[in-house]
Amino acid sequence: MKSDDPVTRYALRLGDDALILGHRLSEWMSRAPFLEEDIALGNVALDFIGRARLFYQYAAERVGGGVTEDTFAYTRDVREFTNLLLCELPRGDFAFTLCRQFLYDAFSLPFTEALAGSADSRLAAIGAKAVKESRYHLRRSRDWIVRLGDGTEESHRRCQQALDELWIYTGEMFETDQLIDELVALGVAVDTAELRRCWIETVSETLRAATLTPPTATADVSGGRRGIHTDDLGFLLAELQFMQRAYPGLQW
Amino acid sequence: MSEAKLISLLPAEEWARRERRRCSPCAELWTVLDHVMDPEIPVISIYELGVLQDVQQQGEAITLIFTPTYIGCPALGIMEEDARVALAAAGYHNVTVETRLAPAWTTAWLTPEARRKMSAYGVAAPEHDAVSCPQCGSAQTRSISEFGSTACKALFRCETCLEPFDVFKDL
Numbered sequence: 001m002k003s004d005d006p007v008t009r010y011a012l013r014l015g016d017d018a019l020i021l022g023h024r025l026s027e028w029m030s031r032a033p034f035l036e037e038d039i040a041l042g043n044v045a046l047d048f049i050g051r052a053r054l055f056y057q058y059a060a061e062r063v064g065g066g067v068t069e070d071t072f073a074y075t076r077d078v079r080e081f082t083n084l085l086l087c088e089l090p091r092g093d094f095a096f097t098l099c100r101q102f103l104y105d106a107f108s109l110p111f112t113e114a115l116a117g118s119a120d121s122r123l124a125a126i127g128a129k130a131v132k133e134s135r136y137h138l139r140r141s142r143d144w145i146v147r148l149g150d151g152t153e154e155s156h157r158r159c160q161q162a163l164d165e166l167w168i169y170t171g172e173m174f175e176t177d178q179l180i181d182e183l184v185a186l187g188v189a190v191d192t193a194e195l196r197r198c199w200i201e202t203v204s205e206t207l208r209a210a211t212l213t214p215p216t217a218t219a220d221v222s223g224g225r226r227g228i229h230t231d232d233l234g235f236l237l238a239e240l241q242f243m244q245r246a247y248p249g250l251q252w
Numbered sequence: 253m254s255e256a257k258l259i260s261l262l263p264a265e266e267w268a269r270r271e272r273r274r275c276s277p278c279a280e281l282w283t284v285l286d287h288v289m290d291p292e293i294p295v296i297s298i299y300e301l302g303v304l305q306d307v308q309q310q311g312e313a314i315t316l317i318f319t320p321t322y323i324g325c326p327a328l329g330i331m332e333e334d335a336r337v338a339l340a341a342a343g344y345h346n347v348t349v350e351t352r353l354a355p356a357w358t359t360a361w362l363t364p365e366a367r368r369k370m371s372a373y374g375v376a377a378p379e380h381d382a383v384s385c386p387q388c389g390s391a392q393t394r395s396i397s398e399f400g401s402t403a404c405k406a407l408f409r410c411e412t413c414l415e416p417f418d419v420f421k422d423l
């Protein structure tokens with residue numbers, strides 16, 4: 001189901017980001033520090049998996065020939081996934097998960113707002129729908145960063161460490177390539193380079209409130225959009241795709 | 253309060269939805285679907301919730317237009333199943349359900365009547381920001397978690413009767 005259609009490839013990138021991040025969040029089920037947080041993480045995971053389904057359904061309709069959303073989620077191999085590396089990193093501790101979530105949510109809100117103005121009406125509708133929950137996500141993850149950063153000595157230390165580890169992966173959100181350039185020119189894709197300033201403002205303001213130190217490392221690790229991933233994605237897919245690999249075509 | 257504030261304006265897309273029903277040639281189908289409830293809040297119908305956007309009939313073929321409340325809401329699939337079952341029981345078997353995302357669903361579409369029913373069921377549905385306890389009516393409440401038992405609800409607690417309760421979130 002490799003496609004040369006630019007809009008399909010773009011929809012798959014966005015679907016992959018949402019599925020992989022949603023799966024990482026779902027790994028917290030029954031492991032979160034307390035009940036409300038367990039429920040909250042589950043809700044956010046569902047939002048992302050729902051978002052992935054909308055992008056995959058659209059890609060499937062464009063590809064046709066019996067391809068469904070499940071084809072993309074369950075039968076592609078690791079090199080065919082084009083999600084951001086940030087989304088696939090193992091969940092780590094609670095600070096790491098919330099820190100990753102905050103860095104992504106601060107990007108996702110302006111991204112979905114911009115996608116709502118896409119010249120592609122289907123992508124625009126998904127953007128307009130996702131923007132509402134993105135506001136809730138960002139408010140929640142921002143609050144957690146402030147609480148952990150400006151909390152105890154240990155929560156501060158863990159949060160700072162997570163931030164330093166994650167930082168090098170954040171530049172990939174704003175990278176462009178030939179596909180993006182082509183679709184930006186058509187008014188279909190979001191020019192993420194333009195979102196960078198907004199993202200930096202949100203992040204700087206939050207880190208200040210959280211008494212955390214902005215990392216100085218260069219954020220230039222990338223590869224996800226080209227199918228070059230960390231080892232961790234393979235393990236994630238082994239779990240995510242197990243049933244369809246073991247029993248191809250299995251239905252509930 | 254200024255006088256202008258007393259007039260509550262219906263959002264344009266919600267007005268259009270009610271007109272579609274009012275002018276629909278298949279009124280009996282809408283009535284059948286009035287018995288299909290939200291599985292999470294089984295006192296309001298999918299029409300009152302705003303999920304059922306349109307009903308179209310061409311000969312034997314019936315098309316329902318749904319809009320999801322939250323993107324990841326697993327109840328949407330249940331509502332679809334329940335709608336099929338209700339229509340089948342009424343003799344309609346050729347049913348297609350289409351999902352439409354735009355205009356995006358909003359709590360602004362909920363009628364005062366739907367909000368009253370939810371509140372009586374124990375889920376507060378605030379029309380303006382003030383959240384009062386569905387058990388005792390106290391206005392002394394506070395948020396415990398922005399994410400409650402389902403994606404569409406937040407968890408609150410009443411400071412007067414000390415009971416926790418769900419609040420339907422503004423979206």
Ligand SMILES: [Zn+2]
Nearest residue numbers: 385388410413
């Ligand atoms: Zn009370």
